[in-house]
Ligand SMILES: Cc1cc2nc3c(=O)[nH]c(=O)nc-3n(C[C@H](O)[C@H](O)[C@H](O)COP(=O)(O)O)c2cc1C
Ligand code: SF4
């Protein structure tokens with residue numbers, strides 16, 4: 001079931017209810033059974049997020065190295081509150097994400113599928129500027145260069 | 150000292166993340182040797198290596214393997230790459246740097262256990278690592294190292310990389326199995342243990358990424374060579390993830406038992422900015438706090454247990470003198486509240502109340518009597534939850550309260566965090 005839901009989300013950027021129904025039909029289940037699974041996992045979205053999904057880790061290792069400040073900085077740069085999407089639909093900011101396994105490069109964030117580590121306010125500005133300048137990316141394709149770039 | 154390394158000795162060799170590059174430095178010789186041995190011979194080597202599971206519980210790997218009932222097929226191997234413990238990032242590192250070493254370990258275990266399908270369950274957030282493993286698995290199939298008639302033998306084994314979707318609990322072995330089956334990932338009642346009834350009701354072994362990554366070395370060099378590292382009680386090496394207030398956070402492979410917390414801290418450059426150590430958390434977010442008085446405790450299963458904590462999944466989170474332990478505890482409690490799977494009441498409700506209370510405490514608006522309530526909530530959770538997640542949700546906060554009672558007390562009714570208020574502005 002999880003691979004099927006990933007295939008849908010990779011194509012649409014979230015799980016539209018019609019697609020959930022199609023997955024249910026394919027797996028010979030009722031849609032509520034599929035919804036019960038998809039809602040359990042935090043990475044499946046029932047609503048379409050912005051084109052770039054910015055998640056700042058605020059668990060301990062990141063917090064110890066200034067994650068709160070990074071989140072506040074990104075909020076100012078993007079002009080949105082934690083959890084909101086920018087008016088142009090380009091960025092959704094989320095600052096309640098749990099440890100992403102990048103504690104060695106704390107503070108870190110994940111944008112779309114890739115991690116950016118050792119963040120400073122300047123580095124955040126550069127990353128956001130690069131994403132703004134990049135041509136629109138279709139969901140389901142690589143969303144950025146990734147790594148400790 | 151380089152001779153002492155097992156897991157990371159090949160890190161950084163040119164092209165080592167490709168099959169060709171890995172084979173150039175001796176990759177897959179362990180598997181090639183394994184297929185000439187009997188399963189019993191391999192299990193004996195693993196037992197004599199003294200290898201214990203690196204996923205958190207530290208269960209002896211050879212013993213776990215011998216629980217599989219004889220002659221019951223099909224059997225499955227689940228590779229636990231769900232790594233979501235706060236402070237842990239070693240499995241990601243081992244995948245990023247040496248994906249084929251893991252794959253070779255998976256195939257050795259699969260051969261030994263005669264499993265027909267090996268599933269690598271990798272957390273959804275490790276998307277880049279999932280793509281890397283997919284590529285490596287494809288290379289292995291192409292080279293006849295996976296799939297049908299592996300290395301010209303009669304042995305068939307499929308390897309499937311399966312992405313999770315964001316749920317810490319799916320690292321628990323039975324929840325992982327439920328998730329693989331396409332369900333909500335919630336723990337199952339044990340017994341029966343997965344070795345008897347696991348994935349799709351069949352005998353199943355669940356092993357951690359680091360555990361399996363040791364196998365190529367153990368098969369090639371022998372269990373005794375592995376056991377030469379470390380001490381008799383804690384043989385071998387381990388990769389520790391050091392993070393927090395240190396100069397050089399990162400993964401460090403060290404022999405167990407002969408290395409102390411102080412040595413590990415030194416490898417990571419010591420406490421940053423020349424500050425003093427206030428506390429450290431070994432094992433990952435679940436485990437109890439230790440203080441500067443524990444710096445000379447060796448990284449040995451028993452010694453750390455005697456000190457009141459655990460090596461858990463092999464992390465070390467370092468906190469300097471400016472750290473507010475109430476704030477750290479609040480973040481960990483929030484984590485458990487968020488990740489509670491909701492199956493049992495003590496954890497589902499307990500983590501909610503714990504989290505509410507910790508937020509009030511951190512903000513300085515809780516009263517002194519609420520500290521007793523906190524202890525009470527935790528006492529009603531620890532040992533009463535369906536799976537260890539609920540129990541461990543109380544360990545850090547309670548151990549921090551015991552070690553720093555005055556700091557918890559000072560928050561009560563203070564109207565703000567007294568530690569942060571006392572911190573120099575630049576900290
Ligand atoms: C809440 C919880 C989370 C866990 N998360 C992980 C994990 O992310 N990775 C892992 O290898 N083991 C994890 N474990 C331990 C597994 O249940 C299991 O013991 C382990 O994968 C066995 O592998 P090993 O014998 O090689 O250590 C977790 C256990 C619990 C209770
Ligand atoms: S202890 Fe928590 S995570 Fe474990 S079964 Fe109960 S609710 Fe689920």
Ligand code: FES
Pocket residue numbers: 057058059060061062063098099100101102103106108235236237
């Ligand atoms: S605490 Fe932020 S990545 Fe682990």
